[in-house]
Amino acid sequence: MKPLWRLNLYLYKYKGYLLLGVLFTIISNFFVIIPAQLVRIAIDYVVESFSFYGAISDSDLAGEARSLFLKYILIFGVLILIMALLRGFFLFLIRQTIIIMSRLVEYDMKNEIFEHYQNLPLSFYRRNSTGDLMARITEDVSRVRMYLGPAIMYGINLLVLFPMVIGYMISVNVELTIYSLLPLPILSLSIYYVNNMINERSEKIQRSLSGLSTFVQEAFSGIRVLKAFVREEDSVNDFTKASEDYKDKSISLTLVQSLFFPLIMALIGMSVILTVYIGGIQVIEGTIGYGVIAEFILYVNMLTWPVTSLGWVTSIIQRAAASQQRINEFLDEKNDIQSTEHLEVPIKGNIEVKKVSFIYPDSGIKALDQISFKINAGQSLAIIGTTGSGKSTIANLLMRMYDVSEGEILIDQRDIKSYDIASLRKQIGYVPQDVFLFSDSIANNIGFGLDTIPEGVVEKAAKDADVYQNIIDFPKGFETKLGERGITLSGGQKQRVSIARAIAKEPSILLLDDCLSAVDTKTENAILNSLKDIMAKRTSIIISHRVSSAKLADKILVLDDGMIVEQGTHDHLMGLKGVYADLYEKQTQAPETIIE
Known part of the structure; x- marks a missing residue:
């Protein structure tokens, strides 16, 4: 308990x-x-x-x-x-x-x-x-x-x-009371054990049903792949096996449940028989009247459900205690990301990262190692690197999704930990690598970061993100309802709507975390050209594995295995003929077609 x-x-x-x-x-x-x-x-x-x-x-x-x-x-x-x-x-x-x-x-x-x-x-x-x-x-x-x-x-x-x-x-009668109540404790214990068997088998059925539902969901979500590889028959066979397992478990539960009421009726019947038998003897002896037997039979029936429910209630309490313990585990979880001073002040956008190292607490992987860089308000920085080099980790640290393991991050010469977390995040426009759109209208998705959406803001943000024309081509325009995770839109459209959402709240700092990876070069150029004016007014960080995204930046960092291997302007890095120049040549030069 x-x-x-x-x-x-x-x-x-x-x-x-x-x-x-x-x-x-x-x-x-x-x-x-x-x-x-x-x-x-x-x-x-x-x-x-x-x-x-x-x-x-x-x-x-x-x-x-x-x-x-x-x-x-x-x-x-x-x-x-x-x-x-x-x-x-x-x-x-x-x-x-x-x-x-x-x-x-x-x-x-x-x-x-x-x-x-x-x-x-x-x-x-x-x-x-x-x-x-x-x-x-x-x-x-x-x-x-x-x-x-x-x-x-x-x-x-x-x-x-x-x-x-x-x-x-x-x-009324002590002896008759004792005899009539004799089977009730047995009834309660029997119900307790039967209920436990029912609960155990019910949980197995729930797990089986969960697995079955997951299988069906995956089959429907990946129907294009199933058809492309002609695996429909195998999928049907796997579903049949999963259904067979669910059927067997359901029949097993039904067998136990079928014992429930016969068991109750048998033990109640024993109480009634004992009451009538002992009561009949006493009526013959003249110690009680006929009405006492009827009264006791009614009393036994009154007590039957409470006694039956005792086993059921005990089982419910056990299951509730186990569930509450699971709930308590999460309720006892503490958020170690706390503000030290709860500062709610406007941010200009000066960012300084001093010897920052970071190890992911859940996996123990060291993502960053002694990273240092500085951006002045209004400047732009591009962070380039291969997958797993630590680019997105920097974005997470600037958003205070995590706190640094070593070093410190300063915004406007103040430790990032001194800012109120909500105030800090409201002043940062973040476009994540993994785009998530809600099952709502396009207008509400773009205006998601605003408490109230001023007139014209959504449309302007859509134009800046080069997605306005796509939206108005829909029959309902900005009121078009998006499906689950924005399935109504193409990959490129989803990323541009996500960019519009970040721009709409007029942030002091703009974080673009590899958000142009799903668009073609032409669309990427259109978006980057649209972002020129926006980036000029605020501190901007472009995180990407494509060097073409870095051409607007005032400064470029090249990361490899969590460390800065090169930094400087585009021309400076090209002159070094190092990692950046090598990446630039590989990504910008079209491979020659070889015909034998």
């Missing part, structure tokens, strides 16, 4: 719902017990009335006695009906308090977890898969809600009903 202690804060927050739920549970159980007593009184009344009626059946009083007898029976029936209606009403109130409380807690928990996710550093997302993050905010929270709702509701009902019913039973 220790992981579930964290939920006490929510229970305290919604204590009004919980206390009302307890009160309504107590009241509703009175309307369960009273009908059983009315049944006992009614049966005893019927038996005695028939004896009396038999004695006077030939007299003139017979008709009047029969009328009076039926009148009292009707009164008993109406009272039992009223009790049932009142119980139903209070059961409704119980669900309107405890179950609603669980839904409110579920809402709060999902919001808390999602907000916490948003505040965690990028390293957290590198360590954990998206599927695991989703499972904890959906499936695990749902299991916890089952504990806060049904488990608490039935648990309270058990704690209230048991003492009340058993107290009444003992007050």
Whole structure:
């Protein structure tokens, strides 16, 4: 239960719902017990009335006695009906308090977890898969809600009903109470073990279904590749095997579930048989009336579901505790990227990187080694290098997605750690290498970085990124809805929309992280020419593996294996005849066609 202690804060927050739920549970159980007593009184009344009626059946009083007898029976029936209606009403109130409380807690928990996710550093997302993050905010929270709702509701009902019913039973007949309750502990233990078997097999089915869904998703996403390599038949065979596994696990679960109700009915039947047998002996001996047997049978049936639910509730609590422990693991994660002074000041754009080294905390890979460079406000810098040379790491450090392992980064002569993180990132226009567009309109995607979108800003940013004409060619123009991850657009269009999104918020620093890799040379030249005016007003860093992207920069850095191997202007680096000149020649000279 220790992981579930964290939920006490929510229970305290919604204590009004919980206390009302307890009160309504107590009241509703009175309307369960009273009908059983009315049944006992009614049966005893019927038996005695028939004896009396038999004695006077030939007299003139017979008709009047029969009328009076039926009148009292009707009164008993109406009272039992009223009790049932009142119980139903209070059961409704119980669900309107405890179950609603669980839904409110579920809402709060999902919001808390999602907000916490948003505040965690990028390293957290590198360590954990998206599927695991989703499972904890959906499936695990749902299991916890089952504990806060049904488990608490039935648990309270058990704690209230048991003492009340058993107290009444003992007050009527101790011996009959003991015999009638004998099978109930066995019932509870049996349900507990059967439930565990059901849960275990259900989880196996969930994993099998998850694998099946993943397989189908991949098959549909990669249908072009499947068809190109003529692997449709193999794909169908693999799906058949996965379906067979899911079918076998489902049948196995159905077999266990089929034991559930027969087991309950058998043990309830044993309680009823013992009650009738022992009660019958006592009726013959004259120690109790016929009505007591009926009353006890009703009591046994009243206790059957609470006892049955004991095993079920225990199983829910176990699953909820395991799920809450998984949730707590993520909620206990801390964001080590913190601001030291929370400065919220306008940034001019002077950047100085001093002897910076960086090791990725999750993999231990050293991405940068003693990097130093300086850019003045309004200048542009190109960072060129092969894949894995550490180019994108510099962008991540400037955005404070990570903190440096050694050295320091200064912006406007202040340590980058002194700036408020949100304020810093709002003043940096970042175009990532892996473009991500939301399933929203193109206009909203371009204006994503703005709290309010001023008129004309989106259109101007689109023109600067050389994507305006493409957008207005769509039937709905800027209001065109993009599919998942921007699938409506081509690769080049997606990158240009991403550039427009960075430009739209008028940043002090512009970071282009290999964002022109998916466009052709002609489009690249058009975008770079459009960016001339924009880059002139702000500090710009162009990260690329293509030297053609570096021609607008005032200064060029060449990285290799996390170290600066060359730096200077284009003409200076070409004169060195080193790594940069070699890259330039390889990428700009078209290979000769050899015909044999």
